[in-house]
Amino acid sequence: xxxxxxxxxxxxDDIKEIIHQVGIDQLMDDMIFDIxxxxxxxxxxxxxxxxxxxxxxxxxxxxxxxxxxxxxxxxEIMLKIVGYHPENPNQHNLPTILSSLTNYDINTGRxxxxxxxxxxxxxxxxxxxxxxxxxMALSDSKTLGxxxxxxxxxxxxxxxxxxxxxxxxLVYDTDNETLNSFEERCKxxxxxxxxTKTSISSIxxxxxxxxxxTSIGVGEGPxxxxxxxxxxxxxxxxxxxxxxxxxxxxxxLKQSFVCPDYKEQAFxxxxxxQLPENEIKExxxxxxxxxxxxxxxxxxxxxxxxTGWALEDYISQKLIIKYAQKFELxxxxxxxxxxxxxxxxxxxxxxxxxxxxx
Amino acid sequence: xxxxxxxxxxxxDDIKEIIHQVGIDQLMDDMIFDIxxxxxxxxxxxxxxxxxxxxxxxxxxxxxxxxxxxxxxxxEIMLKIVGYHPENPNQHNLPTILSSLTNYDINTGRxxxxxxxxxxxxxxxxxxxxxxxxxMALSDSKTLGxxxxxxxxxxxxxxxxxxxxxxxxLVYDTDNETLNSFEERCKxxxxxxxxTKTSISSIxxxxxxxxxxTSIGVGEGPxxxxxxxxxxxxxxxxxxxxxxxxxxxxxxLKQSFVCPDYKEQAFxxxxxxQLPENEIKExxxxxxxxxxxxxxxxxxxxxxxxTGWALEDYISQKLIIKYAQKFELxxxxxxxxxxxxxxxxxxxxxxxxxxxxx
Numbered sequence: 001x002x003x004x005x006x007x008x009x010x011x012x013d014d015i016k017e018i019i020h021q022v023g024i025d026q027l028m029d030d031m032i033f034d035i036x037x038x039x040x041x042x043x044x045x046x047x048x049x050x051x052x053x054x055x056x057x058x059x060x061x062x063x064x065x066x067x068x069x070x071x072x073x074x075x076e077i078m079l080k081i082v083g084y085h086p087e088n089p090n091q092h093n094l095p096t097i098l099s100s101l102t103n104y105d106i107n108t109g110r111x112x113x114x115x116x117x118x119x120x121x122x123x124x125x126x127x128x129x130x131x132x133x134x135x136m137a138l139s140d141s142k143t144l145g146x147x148x149x150x151x152x153x154x155x156x157x158x159x160x161x162x163x164x165x166x167x168x169x170l171v172y173d174t175d176n177e178t179l180n181s182f183e184e185r186c187k188x189x190x191x192x193x194x195x196t197k198t199s200i201s202s203i204x205x206x207x208x209x210x211x212x213x214t215s216i217g218v219g220e221g222p223x224x225x226x227x228x229x230x231x232x233x234x235x236x237x238x239x240x241x242x243x244x245x246x247x248x249x250x251x252x253l254k255q256s257f258v259c260p261d262y263k264e265q266a267f268x269x270x271x272x273x274q275l276p277e278n279e280i281k282e283x284x285x286x287x288x289x290x291x292x293x294x295x296x297x298x299x300x301x302x303x304x305x306x307t308g309w310a311l312e313d314y315i316s317q318k319l320i321i322k323y324a325q326k327f328e329l330x331x332x333x334x335x336x337x338x339x340x341x342x343x344x345x346x347x348x349x350x351x352x353x354x355x356x357x358x
Numbered sequence: 359x360x361x362x363x364x365x366x367x368x369x370x371d372d373i374k375e376i377i378h379q380v381g382i383d384q385l386m387d388d389m390i391f392d393i394x395x396x397x398x399x400x401x402x403x404x405x406x407x408x409x410x411x412x413x414x415x416x417x418x419x420x421x422x423x424x425x426x427x428x429x430x431x432x433x434e435i436m437l438k439i440v441g442y443h444p445e446n447p448n449q450h451n452l453p454t455i456l457s458s459l460t461n462y463d464i465n466t467g468r469x470x471x472x473x474x475x476x477x478x479x480x481x482x483x484x485x486x487x488x489x490x491x492x493x494m495a496l497s498d499s500k501t502l503g504x505x506x507x508x509x510x511x512x513x514x515x516x517x518x519x520x521x522x523x524x525x526x527x528l529v530y531d532t533d534n535e536t537l538n539s540f541e542e543r544c545k546x547x548x549x550x551x552x553x554t555k556t557s558i559s560s561i562x563x564x565x566x567x568x569x570x571x572t573s574i575g576v577g578e579g580p581x582x583x584x585x586x587x588x589x590x591x592x593x594x595x596x597x598x599x600x601x602x603x604x605x606x607x608x609x610x611l612k613q614s615f616v617c618p619d620y621k622e623q624a625f626x627x628x629x630x631x632q633l634p635e636n637e638i639k640e641x642x643x644x645x646x647x648x649x650x651x652x653x654x655x656x657x658x659x660x661x662x663x664x665t666g667w668a669l670e671d672y673i674s675q676k677l678i679i680k681y682a683q684k685f686e687l688x689x690x691x692x693x694x695x696x697x698x699x700x701x702x703x704x705x706x707x708x709x710x711x712x713x714x715x716x
Contacts, residue, residue: 009691053408053411054427055427059432063466069425074415077423085466095703098467098694098696100693100694104439107418108421115693118696123703149701154702181699185699333369334370335367335473337476343508343512345509345512345513347543
């Protein structure tokens, strides 16, 4: 099977090798830069991202499996498969979010690559928050709050720390074990900031920037009802990604400039589902491309409604493929059957028979 | 990575080895049996198959890439990715249809397996026609017609030959090379029937059973307008799988008992898109489960509107996995990242650092 017709399979060991060569900070910087560039140059006539769809269920555990497609016109198609199973860490020692990424040649429909999407989802979600925060929060922000201290909180902290030098990180989680292990889990990042466990109300009061990344149940939100905050508080609302799953109270959204990653999706499953459409002035693409007009929002309370956009996954996939090619990583495997005679699925039978005769 | 958390990767070499061990005839018999059983026992409360969706485009070549999901309630999820690129054989020496199949554990969302779907699509499409034909055509049918002699025609002939002993196979294709190579391509099947190249009108006149599997263009159908046929002619209309892509004339559908594989899909992209919903009495599940009531249709002209149902793919996937496990084939690979600490995507960084110290 020649390289140009087979499938590049990148295991997580390959991604680890990329990180070993490039460094985790540089990879995050690349991802932030590439996602910001993709937001800036986004053109709906060249890149199509239909709303994701999927299956959700209550049994045997609460769960959701979705497919997130992206069409790069006359170029390629990406498909992300992503599962959200909040019982995974406790029941199966697996991440809440498991994912894989594939892409397809638009000339032939052939599968070009398959790779992990679990790690990349965590990274790109952090990177997307970093991009949005750069435009929506004050540049001298010193205090970060994290509500929800699971896997996504690590990359929120990492990505935001690439843009801001935090003095203090205030953290909260409903699960004591998750809360207590957070500082230990962050050690590999070598950050200077002091990490302090505290209450949601203290986080709201003291933070310049907050990321919420919780597994709050459908219909059980918001995470808080009353709040006192700094007048310029920016929140990255990361956890809301399902109908009736919300993290922030309507009253906070009403007083704030709310910017979704991807409007159509956010009205169905983001914080934006609480708001009438006419209250959303811009999505992240509109905001970034009209930054002079919206400079004032850095002084006000703001929300980045991050539902997770296939464009971010596409960018992270491309970045990994670029490095895999640079370092000659991965294996070329034969997933789809490609008979020598394209009109004969049983071609190999003939070959077998000839082999038997010889 | 332990077997129970990693992904079973089956290359086409593994599928070939299954065929080597089981035999292509036995595998087709299994597939026919399993698909018939699945149709018989189909329960919409236990198996959900949303309509497929996808991207279609005209450039650089006419093409379509679709995802076909299936949920087996409280059990697993299958996803078929399938591309349809009719220029593939001539432009790229690749099959028109390229496909891969994956399935996911419903407990955790983890990717359980990945395998070829190209070969299996061809086989299951043949098997589905065989099942439908058994119920819709006369049991002593002797003459088979094939309009369109590409990859799908091979498995139509193979599958139908497992149910019927044909004396004569009449074939037609618009492409002379495809037509002329057909007999050679069928040799591995060791069939007794005489294969004769002829016109569409002769095929219509003389056949007891016809399968149409063409790449006729959108808006360019039907394949014929006038027809004289045996009063009991049964047609498997395999090629119609896209809005405005049709193979059969409305007048033939109007006089015939038309049975789709999957109604909702057939009204959008099958022959059924030409008919009002109330003219469809039964789908294949209804037909098979009320066979006494519909015995009479074997004497009439009938059409199996085969758009390709995810249920058939799921059955073929399960069959291959069963044999792969029996013969201990395939490799367990690590697609999704599963950190030892499920709440720390950067867990490996810590491990790396400890390794560097030692």
